[in-house]
Amino acid sequence: MNTLRYLSLPDLEAFYDLLADAIDLVPPEKTELMLTKLALLMANEVADIEKLKALLESARQDL
Amino acid sequence: MRATGRVPKVEVTQSMHQPVSTPRFSIYYDYKVFPFQPPPELRGEQVRHPVTIVGAGPIGLVAALELARFGIPSVILTAERQVSEGSRALAYTRRSMEILQQVGVAERIARDGLPWQYGISFFRGEPVFHMDMGHDDDDRFFPATNLQQQYLEQYLIEQIEANPLVELRWASRVIGIDGHDDDGVTLRVDTPEGEYALRADWVIAADGARSTLRQALGLRMVGDSYQGRFVIADIRVKLPFETRRRAYFDPSWNPGNTVLMHRAPHDIWRIDYQLPAGETPEQALSRESLFARINEQLAMVGQAGVEWELDWCSVYSAYAMTLTDYVHGRIIFAGDAAHMLPIFGVRGANTGFQDANNLGWKLALVHRGLAPRTLLDTYSHERVAAAQEIVDEAGKSTRFMTPPTRGFRLLRDAVLSLTLTQPFVRPLLHWRTSRPHDYVTSPLNTRGDDDAMFEAGPRKGAVLRNIRLGEDDFLFDHLPAGFLVLDFCEDPAVAPEVVDVVQRWRDRGLPLSIVAVRRQPGEVAGADLTIAAGGTSMFDKYGANGLPAVYLVRPDQHVAARWRSVSGEGLDQALRTAMGAGSKEQCS
Numbered sequence: 001m002n003t004l005r006y007l008s009l010p011d012l013e014a015f016y017d018l019l020a021d022a023i024d025l026v027p028p029e030k031t032e033l034m035l036t037k038l039a040l041l042m043a044n045e046v047a048d049i050e051k052l053k054a055l056l057e058s059a060r061q062d063l
Numbered sequence: 064m065r066a067t068g069r070v071p072k073v074e075v076t077q078s079m080h081q082p083v084s085t086p087r088f089s090i091y092y093d094y095k096v097f098p099f100q101p102p103p104e105l106r107g108e109q110v111r112h113p114v115t116i117v118g119a120g121p122i123g124l125v126a127a128l129e130l131a132r133f134g135i136p137s138v139i140l141t142a143e144r145q146v147s148e149g150s151r152a153l154a155y156t157r158r159s160m161e162i163l164q165q166v167g168v169a170e171r172i173a174r175d176g177l178p179w180q181y182g183i184s185f186f187r188g189e190p191v192f193h194m195d196m197g198h199d200d201d202d203r204f205f206p207a208t209n210l211q212q213q214y215l216e217q218y219l220i221e222q223i224e225a226n227p228l229v230e231l232r233w234a235s236r237v238i239g240i241d242g243h244d245d246d247g248v249t250l251r252v253d254t255p256e257g258e259y260a261l262r263a264d265w266v267i268a269a270d271g272a273r274s275t276l277r278q279a280l281g282l283r284m285v286g287d288s289y290q291g292r293f294v295i296a297d298i299r300v301k302l303p304f305e306t307r308r309r310a311y312f313d314p315s316w317n318p319g320n321t322v323l324m325h326r327a328p329h330d331i332w333r334i335d336y337q338l339p340a341g342e343t344p345e346q347a348l349s350r351e352s353l354f355a356r357i358n359e360q361l362a363m364v365g366q367a368g369v370e371w372e373l374d375w376c377s378v379y380s381a382y383a384m385t386l387t388d389y390v391h392g393r394i395i396f397a398g399d400a401a402h403m404l405p406i407f408g409v410r411g412a413n414t415g416f417q418d419a420n421n422l423g424w425k426l427a428l429v430h431r432g433l434a435p436r437t438l439l440d441t442y443s444h445e446r447v448a449a450a451q452e453i454v455d456e457a458g459k460s461t462r463f464m465t466p467p468t469r470g471f472r473l474l475r476d477a478v479l480s481l482t483l484t485q486p487f488v489r490p491l492l493h494w495r496t497s498r499p500h501d502y503v504t505s506p507l508n509t510r511g512d513d514d515a516m517f518e519a520g521p522r523k524g525a526v527l528r529n530i531r532l533g534e535d536d537f538l539f540d541h542l543p544a545g546f547l548v549l550d551f552c553e554d555p556a557v558a559p560e561v562v563d564v565v566q567r568w569r570d571r572g573l574p575l576s577i578v579a580v581r582r583q584p585g586e587v588a589g590a591d592l593t594i595a596a597g598g599t600s601m602f603d604k605y606g607a608n609g610l611p612a613v614y615l616v617r618p619d620q621h622v623a624a625r626w627r628s629v630s631g632e633g634l635d636q637a638l639r640t641a642m643g644a645g646s647k648e649q650c651s
Contacts, residue, residue: 036477044487 080236080253082144090299090374091329092213094145099234104259112138113430115263117237122398122415123269124219128166129423131228132544135430142236149375150297150327151212152412158499159416160204161539168218178205182308184492191482192492201530203537209327240279248393266394274400280391286384286454291465292338293379294347299330300371312479316359321464344378381405383457385450389443402450405461410453413497418446424618433573438643441507449500456495501525502621509624509637520606527620530601545574549614551607557589560631
């Protein structure tokens, strides 16, 4: 049974806009820092090292 | 560990070794210059020394005193004529103090040093992490004690001068190995009156990070060296801060880098700060740069314009490396000669003291023919494992303090930025410090003892725990040198079969004592020492509350076995195992 919860499409769309705005609002030289902070905060919420490894692998694909 | 700066360089010259004979500069320490005394070898006498120790730093000095506790004479060779320059090691951990107590100097260090327990880390002026190293009523010594290394060396030298078993040869520089076989080692020593060959059964290489002997044997360390370099400066200044380790991340005057401050006696403060990328040690130690940066740091901690004076400065790099074997034939490595560790975690000397404490009794028993030579392999097994563990931990701290790559720097900066509001990241600022290693996988541990039946107390391989017995009176104040049978029960006498086994080993010359622990005062028959521990936490902290317990303790105070009850045969076998009979090759 799949116990994962996914974002609803409207919420995914909302976060899409929020993240884009946030990236535009910080100075370009601070973008990486902000995204890294966000990654650490999200990692703490996910709280599952195996899931985090898989997410990191997905992010590295097809760059 | 300090790669450059004012540390004297090893020079190859044709003339005889003439170390500096004027006292080193210091604004608080009065250096004494010791005379060179021509040894019998220079008069053409043939002498054979049981043990020669190369290096008169803290580790070499402690090793000599450890050997002397077990009756082994030694000769220490040092190229210098005075104690070391600068505060250097500075912070001694509780375990180091317990080891230094065994060699007779802890009381003076505790009296003169500054004890501390807490660390505090700042980011953008905010205290973002507090560390408590823990201290309870059963500890005689604080988690750390700060005292400049010159004093430690001086106290150890004074102990050695009072000890007929140890001879300290000043101005005697080892320049090579003339011979090394299964019979012993011949060192070539250069002195103000010429060279001589020194013959020894065993050599302890405690000759520091740039060990001549390590280079002579062509031995390589494994691990990491880090690019970040640090200035270390000792200044005399009055600052209104308590003794604790203060770390400042990303200070306004040194963006992206880290600054540390430690307090030492005589109003000396040590300031460590990282060099900006691309700067050379010479540039960093230039008067303008050094003074400007120290003024900036003092201003940042709210002390702008305070008067201060420079005592000593140097530059060091961070290494986290170790040899993979410390025993090479009859040459045995200890301290920085065996491993180089980043100093942020007070690991250098503190790891080395544990080496000396581990090696002393083993070399003594092997030299006296009481234990098989395989016992020395366990020195390497136990201490390399400890160093590897420390190298791993030190690597984590170092990657945070001085990030080696863009990725590590980004993560470090992200964590620092989050520390201001997100408590979950703050433990990442924890600096892992030196602590005693539990030798859980040691071949000296007895298998099939009752270790698993204990719910408390030092586990097999771990170091004993000190216990307060009264006002200014602790367990470790009483423990004799050698192996111990620590017997907890309420009987008026130690079991006769235990007494018999102990007596048999003692007849063979093994230092071994029975220490009985009882609630009631009064001597216990068969025990060499009875400790009345009623009203103390000793029974609780050794898992002996309501149940009997017997610990077999090695001379370095690590537990080799523990039982609820033990037969004479079981104790006998455990002693054999603890002396190396069970390691690699069986010796009969």
